[in-house]
Amino acid sequence: MPTPLSLANLNNPPTAEEWNDTLVSLQATLGLPTTTWQPGGVERTIDASVANVQQQSDVAASIMVQAGFLTFCASGFVTYTDATGAVITLYVTPDPSDPAQNPTGALGWLDVLADSVYNVQRILNAPAGGALAILNTSVNTYGSYAEGTYHVALPTGPTYSNTAALSIPPSTILGTVTGASNSGGLVRLAVVGTFAIGDYVYVTGVTGTTEANGAWTVDDTDGSTYIDLAGSTYANAYVSGGTVYAPTVGAFTADAPGTASDAQPNTVTVTVTSLGGVSVSNVDAWNGADIESNAALEARCRLKLAALAVGVPGGALVYYALLAQQLAPGLTPPLAVSAPITRARVDLDTTTGTVYVTIANGSGGPDSQDVAAVQAVEDAYDGVTCNTITVRAAANDGMPVAVTIFLPAAYNTPTNKAYFKAAIENYGKALDIGGVTDPGGASPNTNVVPYGAVLGSVWRAAKAASIPVQTVEGTVDGGTANVQLSLAPVPEVAVFTVSVTMVSV
Amino acid sequence: MATPFRVRITQPGNSAPWLRDGTGERLLYSFGALVDMRLEKVRQGILDRLPVERSPVDRGVILWVPQADALAEIGRDRIIPRGLTESDLSYGYRLQRAFDSWRFAGTARGVLSQVLGYLLAYTPTVRFVASSYDRSVWPPTLGVTTWASYPAGRDPNIESITARASSDPGQWDWDGTSPITGSWGHWSGYLILYATAPNDWCHPAQDWGTGSTYTAGSAAPYYSDVSGGAYVLSGSYAGTTQAWGAGSTYTASASGYYSDVSGGAYEQAGTYGGTSQAWGVDVTTDVGQSIQGIVKQFKSAGTWVRAILVSFDDALLTPTGSAGSENPDGQWGQWSIVIGAAYTDARAAIGDIAIGGEVV
Numbered sequence: 001m002p003t004p005l006s007l008a009n010l011n012n013p014p015t016a017e018e019w020n021d022t023l024v025s026l027q028a029t030l031g032l033p034t035t036t037w038q039p040g041g042v043e044r045t046i047d048a049s050v051a052n053v054q055q056q057s058d059v060a061a062s063i064m065v066q067a068g069f070l071t072f073c074a075s076g077f078v079t080y081t082d083a084t085g086a087v088i089t090l091y092v093t094p095d096p097s098d099p100a101q102n103p104t105g106a107l108g109w110l111d112v113l114a115d116s117v118y119n120v121q122r123i124l125n126a127p128a129g130g131a132l133a134i135l136n137t138s139v140n141t142y143g144s145y146a147e148g149t150y151h152v153a154l155p156t157g158p159t160y161s162n163t164a165a166l167s168i169p170p171s172t173i174l175g176t177v178t179g180a181s182n183s184g185g186l187v188r189l190a191v192v193g194t195f196a197i198g199d200y201v202y203v204t205g206v207t208g209t210t211e212a213n214g215a216w217t218v219d220d221t222d223g224s225t226y227i228d229l230a231g232s233t234y235a236n237a238y239v240s241g242g243t244v245y246a247p248t249v250g251a252f253t254a255d256a257p258g259t260a261s262d263a264q265p266n267t268v269t270v271t272v273t274s275l276g277g278v279s280v281s282n283v284d285a286w287n288g289a290d291i292e293s294n295a296a297l298e299a300r301c302r303l304k305l306a307a308l309a310v311g312v313p314g315g316a317l318v319y320y321a322l323l324a325q326q327l328a329p330g331l332t333p334p335l336a337v338s339a340p341i342t343r344a345r346v347d348l349d350t351t352t353g354t355v356y357v358t359i360a361n362g363s364g365g366p367d368s369q370d371v372a373a374v375q376a377v378e379d380a381y382d383g384v385t386c387n388t389i390t391v392r393a394a395a396n397d398g399m400p401v402a403v404t405i406f407l408p409a410a411y412n413t414p415t416n417k418a419y420f421k422a423a424i425e426n427y428g429k430a431l432d433i434g435g436v437t438d439p440g441g442a443s444p445n446t447n448v449v450p451y452g453a454v455l456g457s458v459w460r461a462a463k464a465a466s467i468p469v470q471t472v473e474g475t476v477d478g479g480t481a482n483v484q485l486s487l488a489p490v491p492e493v494a495v496f497t498v499s500v501t502m503v504s505v
Numbered sequence: 506m507a508t509p510f511r512v513r514i515t516q517p518g519n520s521a522p523w524l525r526d527g528t529g530e531r532l533l534y535s536f537g538a539l540v541d542m543r544l545e546k547v548r549q550g551i552l553d554r555l556p557v558e559r560s561p562v563d564r565g566v567i568l569w570v571p572q573a574d575a576l577a578e579i580g581r582d583r584i585i586p587r588g589l590t591e592s593d594l595s596y597g598y599r600l601q602r603a604f605d606s607w608r609f610a611g612t613a614r615g616v617l618s619q620v621l622g623y624l625l626a627y628t629p630t631v632r633f634v635a636s637s638y639d640r641s642v643w644p645p646t647l648g649v650t651t652w653a654s655y656p657a658g659r660d661p662n663i664e665s666i667t668a669r670a671s672s673d674p675g676q677w678d679w680d681g682t683s684p685i686t687g688s689w690g691h692w693s694g695y696l697i698l699y700a701t702a703p704n705d706w707c708h709p710a711q712d713w714g715t716g717s718t719y720t721a722g723s724a725a726p727y728y729s730d731v732s733g734g735a736y737v738l739s740g741s742y743a744g745t746t747q748a749w750g751a752g753s754t755y756t757a758s759a760s761g762y763y764s765d766v767s768g769g770a771y772e773q774a775g776t777y778g779g780t781s782q783a784w785g786v787d788v789t790t791d792v793g794q795s796i797q798g799i800v801k802q803f804k805s806a807g808t809w810v811r812a813i814l815v816s817f818d819d820a821l822l823t824p825t826g827s828a829g830s831e832n833p834d835g836q837w838g839q840w841s842i843v844i845g846a847a848y849t850d851a852r853a854a855i856g857d858i859a860i861g862g863e864v865v
Contacts, residue, residue, distance in 0.1 A: 010550045
């Protein structure tokens with residue numbers, strides 16, 4: 001009966017030297033004259049080659065063994081020294097959300113384990129996109145443009161293209177603006193024409209109330225004399241001018257998936273495919289999604305256990321909140337969650353019995369529409385409970401994070417600067433609502449944004465990308481200590497504004 | 506059992522004739538042995554994912570139970586902690602049933618079952634009790650009390666069901682006459698763990714000074730003498746008592762103070778490591794914290810477990826007891842009550858129990 005091996009034995013392969021020693025020892029036991037074999041001789045060379053092969057296959061075996069356990073599968077790795085002396089680290093599942101670890105974003109063992117054991121699938125990245133209003137003031141009809149051939153962009157760079165064949169006829173004038181006023185915070189335009197709630201309109205040439213210019217949907221109208229612009233914010237008095245057009249509306253999607261292509265309303269205004277008399281603008285916010293990290297997927301697998309329950313444990317509420325973007329479209333009526341919910345916590349109000357599910361996405365507390373959609377998902381998917389379950393958005397606690405990184409001049413590049421900035425931002429986006437406990441940290445050390453860990457995110461990123469950072473300094477919320485987050489009346493979530501300074505040494 | 510590779514590789518058809526005899530055979534055999542080692546590692550690695558491997562023909566025959574570290578890892582994956590003194594096999598069985606167990610999360614049965622699992626190999630009686638109040642009158646009156654219980658000796662290898670009992674009017678009134686906000690809510694519950702022989706997984710904490718013996722000195726019957734203008738101990742103590750905080754280590758903060766001021770309130774400045782003995786019982790605080798953690802995970806999100814009680818007497822805290830003698834009488838919300846212008850222990854009446862923290 002073979003000796004049972006510990007997990008440490010199974011997970012850590014012996015070195016090639018150790019395999020060689022084992023092999024030679026075994027050969028001696030078998031009566032082979034191993035002591036007479038010369039360095040560089042045939043026998044020793046063959047043994048060394050076999051030992052190297054053995055080590056390589058054993059590394060693969062160790063990875064496969066680790067792949068059977070959730071934690072190891074998500075964050076485990078094998079480090080070994082190859083025949084050339086190079087130290088190699090292989091991750092059990094290279095994290096597809098970390099380009100330094102997994103440049104292609106390929107899925108791996110963790111996805112197999114999550115799918116087969118927990119019936120949980122990784123949330124994949126998704127491109128931002130939505131309706132684009134296209135204003136054509138020329139007399140020409142452009143196109144048709146086949147799918148993916150008409151291009152627009154944010155001024156900051158991300159590009160988008162049409163998802164279906166697109167023709168751009170001249171836009172019809174719906175009316176001339178004669179005034180503007182405040183309608184419950186929205187811009188109300190006085191304009192004579194024919195309108196209906198939900199219509200797309202494109203407004204140009206308004207002076208004074210310039211915030212009215214752009215693409216909108218009609219929030220309210222009497223059908224003929226005024227329109228309220230959905231999502232607008234009235235700020236300035238009307239001076240003169242303004243024309244309301246009926247734009248061509250097409251569906252567009254980002255060329256690169258992920259949140260890097262997210263766009264606020266009326267910000268996608270660059271016509272990459274340049275046409276005379278054509279302007280563009282996105283009516284709504286366009287939100288993409290980043291691929292789920294190994295750590296998040298691992299956590300969701302465990303939460304799935306609670307979701308199996310006939311009762312309503314807190315873990316089930318968190319699980320369904322995190323999956324709300326995927327589940328909401330399947331409700332009746334279908335709902336949408338604009339950005340994935342990445343964090344949730346459950347609190348019981350002992351004075352009323354109300355269970356609060358506080359949620360946040362990568363940007364902080366979501367808007368009221370997303371909160372309503374998550375509420376609907378919880379209502380639909382959780383078991384029967386005699387408590388009231390209320391979903392609410394986390395309260396944003398904005399805090400500047402200013403970090404200075406000292407490193408060799410050769411590594412002081414814009415690319416590395418952006419890389420470190422993203423690392424800090426990603427740390428903030430993953431920080432729990434209500435903060436974390438900083439074991440052993442200076443007071444306050446509960447419900448905090450841990451100062452050391454924020455700077456540590458730079459060190460981890462540097463190690464992952466083999467960037468020889470020498471020193472990291474900085475402030476979080478203007479200080480060099482843990483930052484306390486409040487739990488009442490609504491738990492807070494940290495929202496970082498990151499600035500990075502690189503200093504060559 | 507399949508023929509080992511090291512043997513098969515030296516058989517006709519698998520290798521050249523000159524490698525099946527003499528030096529060649531021995532060399533090939535040694536190479537094959539290395540392959541067998543790796544195959545054995547892979548075999549064990551695959552088996553370690555499985556909490557228990559039983560014979561498909563006779564499920565009473567155990568073929569493989571992973572090593573303790575692998576069981577611990579499976580336990581992390583399935584969020585089922587190991588019992589205090591539980592055997593590998595028992596833990597393996599419970600891990601095998603983990604998905605079934607999680608179905609009962611959010612119920613009293615789920616909480617009781619998992620707490621019992623943590624107390625293994627002890628199988629004491631455990632109960633979950635909750636009462637309702639009629640809030641249409643003032644002050645609210647006690648309504649129905651409902652109990653869910655596992656009797657002592659529950660077989661840990663099966664997901665047995667709890668015994669249910671209820672009474673109207675109830676006999677469990679924690680603090681109905683000394684309430685705090687939320688006391689009368691239907692969302693309160695109480696977990697009761699018994700620690701009586703042979704399932705005495707813990708015991709009452711030692712009395713003060715237990716373990717130490719005093720020998721009177723020359724000043725007897727006085728305990729002190731006067732020496733050099735000061736009182737000094739006259740007698741002497743032998744033996745050792747339980748020291749305050751033994752097992753726990755305090756690490757001072759950088760400021761050197763024991764407390765800091767944060768948000769207008771004093772907060773502990775340093776940190777404690779290790780675990781010391783818990784109040785009222787002779788086990789360390791991490792045991793209580795583990796039980797709280799299990800309750801937190803398996804209770805309904807809407808349940809306020811107001812106290813975890815340990816009873817050292819089977820006759821106390823029972824469905825057949827009555828308020829004020831075996832069960833709380835409505836005044837347990839506060840540590841003390843005023844009787845005859847004097848503070849009196851509110852919970853002293855029924856004696857032999859320890860009361861632990863809440864789980865929200």
